[in-house]
Amino acid sequence: MAAREETLKPLMIASQAGDEAAYRALLLALAAHLRAYYKRRLKLFGKRDAEVEDLVQTTLMAIHMKRNTYSPTELLTPWVYAIAHYKLIDHLRQTRATLSDSIDDVDELVARDDALEVESNLDVAKLLAQLPTRTGRVVQSVKIEGLSTREAALKFGMKESAVKVLVHRALRRLSNIVLKDNLR
């Protein structure tokens, strides 16, 4: 725990300052911790591996959206676990609420091929389809094809700042969509 704190905290502080490499390393490390955390807890409920991965991703997204609420004067691990716990409770509440929703879900559960590599139910293409066309294309270029904001700004004939704002808003919106219905 102490070793984890010592390596992760500097990464988080660098991430808050906008260091992409540090942030990537941090998120990958956190993903591993979160996976172990959720696996242990979801086992009791007989959940599938994909559900663990859903939760890991939901939590990573929450961490991303709320990364400004980490104060460098505090420890990082309690901050991460408080978020992980919050998302776990949220998840359990939601799944309990939707279990009685429809019997059709059962077929879907049974028919699922668990031999495939574990992926979450999130589908980027489907997600992007929920955005307005132009926004979706901008997000696609910047976040998936890896264009810089300046290149995207040129390509779409927008100001660079406008691209940034658009992408930021779109991500927020996508995250809301995911939080709402990734567990169906």
Place this chain on the structure above:
Amino acid sequence: MKTSELVDVLACDLDRVDHRAVDRALIIAIFTNVVVASVSGLLFLGARQDAVDRDSIIFLCGKIVFASILTAVAAFYLFRYARPGRLGKVPAIKIAWPLLVIVGLAVATLAMTPSPLWHREILGDHWLECLIAIPAFAIVPFAIINLALKKAAPTDLNGTGALAGLVAGGFGAIGYSLHCVDDTVPFIALWYGLAIVACGLGGAALGPRLLRW
């Protein structure tokens, strides 16, 4: 989507963030509410219209001090509740002690008052107005605090909602105190206390709906 892909998406084109943004938003909300509370008290009910004597000034200040302490204590814990991972649940007594102090003072006052006068000491002239005005004046402050909390990440939604309600109720009480002419300690303890507690309970009930993220 694989988790590694998500990490790529999130890390790409990363903005720097300010870890002080939450505190700053809350501080701005609180100072805004000082103005909102005073203006709404003066605008909708008007300043108290009785003689400016020593007693009324003492009571006016007493009410403001009581409400301010209560607000400050709740706000102190609200800053902690606004972020994940800062200590566990705070015992209710640490938050509610200003209420207990005023109730203690009220009991002491009544003990020194002959019982035929209790009725007057407790009910005053405008208890119903007090009971309605304080929560009404708390609505806008509550909305402003919730707006600031959008930047935050509370993990105890009932607790955070309750604190937000108490802070708002405290501001409602400050607003109402500018108009209130009922100058007895039992009146303040009972009616101010009830109104503020109602705000706290309302906040706790609304928390999960308003603060979820």
